Amino acid sequence: MNMTSTVAGIAPVPAAAEPVERSPGFWSGVVRKLMRDPVALGAGAVLLTLILMAIFAHQLVPSDPYATSMLKRLKPIGFEGFPLGSDELGRDMLSRLMLGTRLSLFMGITPVLIAFVIGSGVGILPGYAGGLVNTLIMRTIDILYAFPSVLLAIALSGALGAGIGNALLSLTIVFIPQIARVAESVTTQVRGRDYVEAARASGASPFTIVRVHVLGNVLGPIFVFATSLIAVSMILASGLSFLGLGVRPPEPEWGLMLNTLRTAIYTQPWVAALPGVMIFITSISFNLLSDSLRSAMDVKS
Amino acid sequence: MNTDTQTDRTPIVSVRDLRVTFTGGKKPVKAVNGVDLSVARGETVALIGESGSGKSVTLRSLLRLHPARRTRIEGRIDVAGVDVLAMNNRTLADYRGRIASMIFQEPLLALDPVYTVGAQIVESIRRHERISPADARKRALELFERVRIPSPERRLDAYPHEMSGGMRQRAMIALALACRPQVLLADEPTTALDATVQIQILLLLRELQRELGLGIIFVTHDMGAAVEVADRFAVMYAGRIVEEGPTREVIRNPRHPYTLALMQARADGAMEKGARLASIPGAPPDLANLPAGCAFAERCTFVQPACLQTQPDAVELGGSHRARCLRTDATAHVMTRAATHAPRPLTETA
Numbered sequence: 186m187n188m189t190s191t192v193a194g195i196a197p198v199p200a201a202a203e204p205v206e207r208s209p210g211f212w213s214g215v216v217r218k219l220m221r222d223p224v225a226l227g228a229g230a231v232l233l234t235l236i237l238m239a240i241f242a243h244q245l246v247p248s249d250p251y252a253t254s255m256l257k258r259l260k261p262i263g264f265e266g267f268p269l270g271s272d273e274l275g276r277d278m279l280s281r282l283m284l285g286t287r288l289s290l291f292m293g294i295t296p297v298l299i300a301f302v303i304g305s306g307v308g309i310l311p312g313y314a315g316g317l318v319n320t321l322i323m324r325t326i327d328i329l330y331a332f333p334s335v336l337l338a339i340a341l342s343g344a345l346g347a348g349i350g351n352a353l354l355s356l357t358i359v360f361i362p363q364i365a366r367v368a369e370s371v372t373t374q375v376r377g378r379d380y381v382e383a384a385r386a387s388g389a390s391p392f393t394i395v396r397v398h399v400l401g402n403v404l405g406p407i408f409v410f411a412t413s414l415i416a417v418s419m420i421l422a423s424g425l426s427f428l429g430l431g432v433r434p435p436e437p438e439w440g441l442m443l444n445t446l447r448t449a450i451y452t453q454p455w456v457a458a459l460p461g462v463m464i465f466i467t468s469i470s471f472n473l474l475s476d477s478l479r480s481a482m483d484v485k486s
Numbered sequence: 487m488n489t490d491t492q493t494d495r496t497p498i499v500s501v502r503d504l505r506v507t508f509t510g511g512k513k514p515v516k517a518v519n520g521v522d523l524s525v526a527r528g529e530t531v532a533l534i535g536e537s538g539s540g541k542s543v544t545l546r547s548l549l550r551l552h553p554a555r556r557t558r559i560e561g562r563i564d565v566a567g568v569d570v571l572a573m574n575n576r577t578l579a580d581y582r583g584r585i586a587s588m589i590f591q592e593p594l595l596a597l598d599p600v601y602t603v604g605a606q607i608v609e610s611i612r613r614h615e616r617i618s619p620a621d622a623r624k625r626a627l628e629l630f631e632r633v634r635i636p637s638p639e640r641r642l643d644a645y646p647h648e649m650s651g652g653m654r655q656r657a658m659i660a661l662a663l664a665c666r667p668q669v670l671l672a673d674e675p676t677t678a679l680d681a682t683v684q685i686q687i688l689l690l691l692r693e694l695q696r697e698l699g700l701g702i703i704f705v706t707h708d709m710g711a712a713v714e715v716a717d718r719f720a721v722m723y724a725g726r727i728v729e730e731g732p733t734r735e736v737i738r739n740p741r742h743p744y745t746l747a748l749m750q751a752r753a754d755g756a757m758e759k760g761a762r763l764a765s766i767p768g769a770p771p772d773l774a775n776l777p778a779g780c781a782f783a784e785r786c787t788f789v790q791p792a793c794l795q796t797q798p799d800a801v802e803l804g805g806s807h808r809a810r811c812l813r814t815d816a817t818a819h820v821m822t823r824a825a826t827h828a829p830r831p832l833t834e835t836a
Contacts, residue, residue, distance in 0.1 A: 316555075379595035386549050387583030387610050387661070390575075397609065401600045 218481035225477030228470040235467060239286040250280035250437055259453045270456035272442070273449055278456055282463055285437040288349075289467065292431065292438070293419030296353050300360035301411040307361065308368025309403060313376055313395055323369055329362040338421050342430040352431040356418055360411075367410045368403065375402045405482045412475035416468030423464055439464050497524035498668055498701040499548065499586075503561040506543050506725075510556035513774040517543040519725035520561070523703075527668070530695055530702040532716035532733070534709065534748075538770055540725035541705045545671050548703070549582050566668055584614050586669040587662040592678045593654035597646035603657045604642030610664045629660040633690060652683035659690065669701045670694075676711050688714040709752060713737060718806075721745045724771050724781035730800075731807030741801075741817045742809040743786045780811070788813040 219225045238245060247268070254275030262270045269278040307326070311319035329337070341355030375381065376399070384394050423440020425431035432438040434445065442460040450457045506518035518540045525531045533541040546552055547559055550570060563570040566585050573581060590596035598606055607626040608619060617625075623642070630638030633656040646654055655675060662670060672691065676684040692715050695702050706712050712719065712733075719736040721729045721744065729742035740746045750764045768785035771777060779794040780786070786793065792812055800808040811817070 379590055379592065380598040382551060383588070383590055383596040383661075384598075385582070386551055386588040387665070388579045388581070388613055390579055393613065397601075398598050401598065405600070 215478070215481045219477055222477045222481065224473050225481070228473040228477070231466060231470040232474065235286050235290060235470075238283055239290050242284045242287055246277075246280035246283050248277045248280050250276060250284045251435055252276060259449050259456065261453060262455055269459060270453060272446055272456070278459060281437040281442060282439070282459060285439050285442060285460070285463070288432055288436060288438040289419060289423065289440070289464070292349070292352065292356070292422035292426075293415050293467070293471075296356035296360055296422075297411050297414045297418050299353075299357045300364050300414075301407065303357075304361045304364025304411075305368045305404065305407050308365035308407075309372045309395065309399060312369040312372025312403075313391075313399055315373070315376070319369070323366075326362045326365050326369075329358075330366060334359045334363070334417070335421060335424065338425060339428065339430065342425050347430050347433065349432055352422060352425045355425075356421055359421070360414055360418065363414065364407060364411055368407050371403045371406050372399055375399055378402075406479075409475055409479045409482065412478060413472060415471040415475075419464060419468050419471075423460075496526065498527045498566055499523070499525040499703065500564045501544070501548070501561065502563075504544065504547060504563060505558075505560040506540070506547055506552070507558040507560075508552075508556060509558055510553075511774070514558075515773045516776060517725055517773055518547065519776070521722075521725070521727055523720060523727065525669070525701040525703055527701055528695065528699045529718065530692070530704055530716045531718045531720055532712035533703060533705045533720050533722060534707065534712055535722035536707055536770065538773065539722040540773075541722045542673055543725075544722070545588070545673055545703060545705050548669075548671055549586060549588060550578060551588075580614070583610060583662075583667065584665045585667055586671060587665065587667040588671040588673060589655075589658050589662045589675050591674040593651070593658040594646055594678075596658060597654065597661070599646055602643050602645055603649070603661070604644075607642075607657075607661050607664050610661060614665045626660070626664070629663055630657070632663075632694070633657070633660045635660070651679050652686060655679060655683075655687050656690065659687075659694070663694070663698070666698075667700070669703070672702060672704045674706050674708075675704070677706070677708065684711060685714070691715055709737075709748065721748070724776065725773065726781065726810065728782065728811070729807075729809040731803070732805065735805060735807045739807075739818070741803055741807070741814045742782075742811045743788045743813065743817055744782045745809075746817055747785075747787075788816050 219229070248266070254271070257264075257267070257271050257275040258273055260267050260271040260275075262268070264270055267277050267279070269282065272278055272281065307322065311322040332340075338355050338359045341358055342352055345351035345355060381394055381398055384398050389397070422431055423438070423443065426438050426440035427444040429444075432441050434441065439460040443457075443464075446453075446457040446460070501521055501523040504518055504521040504523075505516070508515040508517060521540070521544055523531065523533075523544070533544065535541045543552070548563060548565065548570065550559070550573070552559070559571060561571075565581070568581065568585070570578075570581070597603060601609075604623065604626050607629065608622040611617060611622040611625055612619070615622075626642055627638055630641060635641050635653060635656050641649065641653070641657070646657070649657060655678075659675075670691075675691070676687050679687060688711060691702065691704075694700060695715075702715070704712065704715055716733045719729070719731060719733050720727045721736070721742065723744050729736060729740065729745045736745065737749070740749055744766075747764075747766045751766060766785055771781050771784075777783065777794070779796060780798050783789050783793040790813065798810045798812045800810050801814045802808050803814060809817075
């Protein structure tokens, strides 16, 4: 029969003398795919620029972002000495926007990162355990989830008092239930997969299954969801600053700048819109990158 | 056909009066109702039946894979001389994969998509043995050569989705053999593969069984596949083994009306154009509400009033061939005229 010949046709391969080097892992494959995606490259470049700007803000700013001038208030874009105009206290907008990157990115990323770590744990446990544990934890989370996130953030910040630390804390609390829900649902799906049963059938303990098979398959999707929350977090943080609950003046932060400039919307609309433009660019870059990440992490594509 | 292979007759798997009841739903579902089965070293037993006949449940019970909270398992299961149902979590984890391991129907789903197959084999080996990653990888490479995966070195670093269906099933078999088990439980290992690949996998299984002296329980609903590998047939219906015997004997001369009907319902063989495919009327009984008598009685063409009264005992038909039926006298020689159409191993003609 022909299949016997195919079987016999495969020459026995001599055993390798030394172990070969490890294959490129899952993450390097993801990076390779992202490098081939123009949208991801564009969004990544924008974010990298913003991060570099945040790190080296003090070296890069053309003039003192805190220096006020009563004579040069609300100057238009391109005014001499003020490439992007000046704000209501005559401070250089370009310098303030650049320095503002720091706090805005920090307020966008930190709460999501903390919530990612805590929320994953809070979600994976009931997802894998199922039953009563699941019901107890998930119903508690649903209660938190029932509040609109903006409302919850404002309420928590208001209750805790103004300040960056409290704003971060309240944002983290807002994101934990959201991430936990995603973590729970992905874990529940993974738990029923054949490879989890196959791992049990080959003697893996529940701890090993969670550590290797559940985490390996679940962290990717949760991470993608978390990156999409960075944009939300930035906007919420800006909102809190806008309400006076987050960053306090004279520190430059985009949300706060938007707030203080709103009175100038009729005199210098373009200058007043600039912080909003920055928030928009940053959040859309995060969103696009998270979309690309999602498709790059789909191993089957 | 496999009578020439020298099989050691001490059973490596011995199942006595196994009963599995799922208690999760409203009514308890009796999936397995008193299965007796024994498998010798180096022997392959095919467990045949339709969906819901309890064949996979029986197989999974051998590794105790059913959720303990919602399952009641009664009877006795001994594998390699150890009582499986008496094991604690620790010994159960040592037993799984090391003494008995399992290959699954759909290798794409049974292999973890985010790890390379090599990494999964290494992990499985290191779970049971204190061995360096390099040595484990060397063993994985040997396994890949053994299951005849071309360019095994490179394939170890492939992800499951990068392999073809047949290759994946070979990798799955390599994974199952990673810790040198004595018993291999195969849950429809060829159902998800196309016909030419099926044959290759079946040949591989038979060869591995001979080389390694494995006891194999092969669950399938595909008679043709079962004939290829099995020394013995065990036909299941409604959670019971209704007929059991040497492959050739059961195929040539099925004595339980259900086996007989299954044989007649096969599509291959000399079917005339325009002829209708024979089918078994009715549906399998509700496992939550089993009849008092023979479970097949209401679909059986040989049924008599006595069949509805009691559960028929196994009737010895000679040569370790037995059937649980009151009408074995009536079913004798029914198949002889159709015997020419009986499935024959492809390898016999090769």
